[in-house]
Amino acid sequence: MLGAVVSIPAIGTAAVERASAANLNESPILASFRRWKALRESISFDISDNELVRLHADMSSIVETMLATPATTTHEFAAQFMVVCSGEEIEYRRAARELYAHAQTLVGMA
Numbered sequence: 001m002l003g004a005v006v007s008i009p010a011i012g013t014a015a016v017e018r019a020s021a022a023n024l025n026e027s028p029i030l031a032s033f034r035r036w037k038a039l040r041e042s043i044s045f046d047i048s049d050n051e052l053v054r055l056h057a058d059m060s061s062i063v064e065t066m067l068a069t070p071a072t073t074t075h076e077f078a079a080q081f082m083v084v085c086s087g088e089e090i091e092y093r094r095a096a097r098e099l100y101a102h103a104q105t106l107v108g109m110a
Contacts, residue, residue: 029066033079036062059083067095070102077106 026034039059043052063083071077080099083091090096 027073027076029069029071029076029079032062032066033083036066036083063092063095067092067098077103 036059039055039062043055047055066080066083071080077099084095084099085091
């Protein structure tokens with residue numbers, strides 16, 4: 001059509017809008033993941049041993065809270081997976097088994 005105006009959003013706009021909306025209506029699992037991630041990113045070489053122990057205790061508490069509720073979305077499941085498996089190792093073996101069982105349920109294997 002001659003003279004028609006087509007509006008194409010800039011790349012990434014939808015993702016930004018989705019992320020902003022997610023923060024307003026964030027699930028408890030995703031809110032906990034955001035707190036866990038912030039704590040993880042605050043770990044550095046110049047913190048004391050006591051502070052490191054406190055951070056790990058806080059992170060473990062958050063993980064327990066996150067895993068107390070089964071994920072209902074792929075984002076929630078991914079967040080749970082990321083706190084259980086750091087990418088290089090499985091940090092919470094029991095939780096990994098439970099998460100694996102939940103994954104089997106989600107794909108109809110259990």
